[in-house]
Structures are given as C-alpha cells and as structure tokens.
Amino acid sequence: MSETGAVRTLPVGRSRLTPGRVVLGVLIAALAVVWAAPIVWAVAASLRPFEYPLGSGNIWFSHRFTLANYFKVGSLAPFGRYFVNTVVVVVMTLAVQIVTSTMAAFAFANYRFKGDRILFQIILIQMMIPTAALLVPNFATIRFLGIYNTRLAIAIPFFGSAFGTFLIRQAFLGIPRSLVDAGVIDGCSWWQLLVHIYLPPSLAAITAFGISSVSFHWNDFLWPLIITSSDQSRTLTAGLVRFTQLGEIGAQWQYLTAATLIVAGPLFIVFLIFQKSFIESFVHSGIK
C-alpha cells in the first residue's frame, strides 16, 4: 500500500551525460512526439481557417489561426446545452455517490452487525458486473420509472457505488481504533464520529474517488447515448457522435476537431492544471 499515489521521478542512475543516456533521451523524446501527434494535430486543425482545407502534405498549422471553427460548430449543434447537461450529470452523480458511499463505508468500517459481510459482498458484485453490460435491462427500468430522456436517467444507475464504498471504507479502516474510542468516550454521536474523526484523514481517498468518478462520467458515452433522445438531456459525448454523423459535416476536419476539443477540453484543462492529483488519483483508484 506504500506506493499509493506516489508517481514521482526518483533518482535512478547517474545524471552524468553518457552516450547511453543520450540515446535513451532521444528514444523517449521520439516516443513522446509520436504519442502526442494526434492531439497536437487536432489542435492545429481546429485553429485552421476553413478556407484552407487540409490536403496531402499540408495537414498541420496553416499560416493563419482562427477560433471561427469553434463558433461555427457551436452554431451547428447546441454544444452549450450539452456542456451544461454534462456538468449537471457529473456533479449530480458525484454528489450522491459521495454521500451514499461515505455512509455505507462508515457502517462497514465502524460497526459490526448481522449480515455485514454478505451485504458488503452484494455491493461488491457491482465491480464484477459493470453497469455497461446491463444496458438492456437498465434501459427497461428507466422506461418503467418514466424518466427516459432526462439527465437523472443518465446519472441514477451510478448513485450507489461499490467502488466508492470500497475505497472510502479502506481509508476509514486505516484510522487508529484508539482515536475512535477516544471520540466515543468523549460522547460523540455517530455523525460527530464520522465528521470529526473518520472524514478528515480520509479526504485524500475521497478526492481520488471523486476525480476518477468525474473522469469516468465526463467521458462516458454508450449509456448517455441510449438513454437520451433529444438535445434537452444529451451530454457532450453523445452530442459529438451525433454531430460527426450529420451529413453536411463529412470530412470537414476543422469542424470535427473543434467539436472534439470542445468535448474533451474542459476536463482536459482541469487535468493539465491538477496533473499530479489526477495521476495520483488514477493510481489510487485503479478501478472504474
């Protein structure tokens, strides 16, 4: 457990400049360039004026830059609406998940009660049968509940999170028993125990869960696609695929890349700012 969230570069080997290190450096640089090429191209193409179409040998930056493609794309499809829907879905999912998972984790970590093991294992089934595989029956449930084509329908299957419960419970179990006992002796009620003793040292785990949840739901596509039928509730990912399939868009790469970056951009910018926390959280919460 010691490796939790520790993606740092450690001093390995000497830092003298040797031929071996030069070769290694060139190799790493080449790999990084190849890996980054698609996204760099997408940025280049999205900033390219529409009058300069891409062609053989001329696919990168043109000599002029413009944001016009982004505005044009915004007028061809309601990306603003998709953005709001995505934010609503992601925030709603996370808010409910944190409350339900923390409650359940607290119960499993702090109490022993009849059937606790079996209840915990029932919840863990969700990690073995991913919700994506259950889209057919869940679609029927959503229709039955009468919430088809709403943002609630996109979020609700994820309101209970086995993974969140698991991760937060792990953090809770790491808290010294003596600390809890001291709280009990001081006459803490159960929620005072939770708020003052369990939660403060567990914030890192909850943050890790939060980041992985937000990333997952921001990027999720298939479920939002099938459970929405209009722009009223459609998210960015589902909207993008609809947009790419519009007949008049075709291979107009400037528009396609602008739309793609509108969808990926918000989360990606947050990632660039909080890169370290993101990577640590992804390591910390290896399961999605």
Next chain:
Amino acid sequence: MQRSKNSSNLQPVAEAGPGGPGVSVGGTKSKFQILPYLLVLPTLFFVALFTIWPTISSFVGSFFLQKLNIAKYREPSFAGLANYASLFQDSTFYHVLGNTAFYVIGSVPVSIALGFLFALLINRRMRGIGLARLALFHPTVLPMVSVATIWLFMFTPDYGLFNSALSFLGYRGPENWTGNPDLALIAIIIVAVWKNAGYYMIFYLAGMQSLPREVYEAARLDGSGPINTTVRITLPLLRRTTLFVTTIAFIGAFQTVDHVFVLTVGGPSNASNILLFYLWQIRFENLNVGKASALTIVLIIVLLVFTVSNFLISERRSGNE
C-alpha cells in the same frame, strides 16, 4: 492502494479491536441496532436496482420471446431456450465472438507491455521527463469518442497522418483502414492501445517506485545488465501490478465500444463488430429484446469468468508468498 484488493482486506472489519459505539467488546452479544443498516441502505438500494435486479431480469427475460418491431411479439411470451437457440445458430454471433477474442487478445497484452515499457523508460530523472509522461498519459483523460474522432482523420486515406507515417516507414499496403474488412478491427485495436497504454504505465510507475533500491544496487554489483535486471527482478517483483492491470484491462476491453461507434459502426460487414456493440445492435436496431437479454447473460458470464479466474489466480499467488 491497488494491493489492498487482495482478500484479507475484504473482511468487513479488521479482526483486532472492538467494534464501534454501541458494540460491546469481546464475546458478549451486542444488541441489535438499526443505524448501520440505514447507512448501508441507499447504496444497497441502487446496487440492487441497477445491478442485481437487471441481472436477474435479463436471465428471466432471456427465456421470453419479445420483438418490438413485430406486432404479435410485442408482448413477451415464454419461449424456453428459443433466444439462446437463435443466438447459437446465428453465424454473426460466432463472428462477433471471434472478433471480441481477437480484439481482447490484440489490445490487452500490447497495451500492458507498452505500459510497462513506457514506465521503464520514464522512471528516471531527466530534463523534460514530466512532459514525456504527459504525452504518454494524456489519452487516458480524453473521452474515447473524441479520441476516435481524431483517429478518424489519422486513418483517412491519402493524407491521413497514420498512413503518411506508415508509408514513410516503407508500408505499401491498403490505405483505407476503417473501410477494409481485414484492417477495420486492427484499426480499433490501435486506437485502444494508444488510449490505454499510458493508463497502465502509471500503475507500473507507482509499482517501480515502491521497489527496494538495495535489490538494484546488489544486482548492479553482481554485474547484472539492464535487460537481465528487468526480466529477472523488476518483472517478477511487479507481478501483482501486472495481475491487477490485466484485470482492469480485460474488464475495460469488454465495456468500451465507443470507438467502434465512431470509426467503423461494426463494419464493414461485421468485421469490427464486438460483443457490446452487437448487443446494442440486437436491442436498439433489431429491437429483439429477448435475444438481447440472452446476449446480456452471455456477456455477464464472460465477464465473471475473467474476474473470478483472475481473483483465484491472485488468491493462489498471495497464498504462496
């Protein structure tokens, strides 16, 4: 934290120490309390409604004939094993199973091997290493549909970047990757590998940084070269990381078909159709609810076989340690 997934941590409460408030210490029987059940209830309710119930209802539904596009089959009617029979007599189903196996075997080991290689290269102090790590990891944070849309261009014939790079390297084969039945599935695999390798890299990086440095010092003094050290020391020490990464990679491979939607729509003539995409087609294009339920059960069984066997392997391994 990944290590914590082994069984000993799945016990509800650490064996040592008394329970919480209201739970008496030692062997005395504690009085029944409702609070823990109430706390667990919301999570349990949603898991029951969206995981347990749908599993049961798919199982039941798989024995009923229901096709929404045919008037007389609109309401479900009991049909025994008819849906399974229809599935197992369907040549497309076998085609899809074969594709799925090819996709999983083609994408999972390559992504993991690349992830390991990247971690080996990146795990050092060097100028600009943070930038290299960002370049290799960033696809993880992009939505698969965005990634696939960008790769739509990479695969474009004539001036697409992927083909340009290949022809620069001397490749003279067919150019239309997503429209060629022999290449479409490979195109899907390439996109999955590009997106996932950096994700697996960070687990190996974290693993490598937790390895004891004395071992490496000793190996170096014994004259062990870098390749020998990697194969004999690093890989074996990281086998639990490998097992863990393999598990999430397998489950991930079955849950993500976003790139299929964008790049090939399963085509041409089902050449890149994989299980989850086929399930979507059966349900939402063919409107065959009964058959889709049977296919859901097949998918669940495949997933359980993978997760349970992985779990058993990790149990046996940790038992030996």
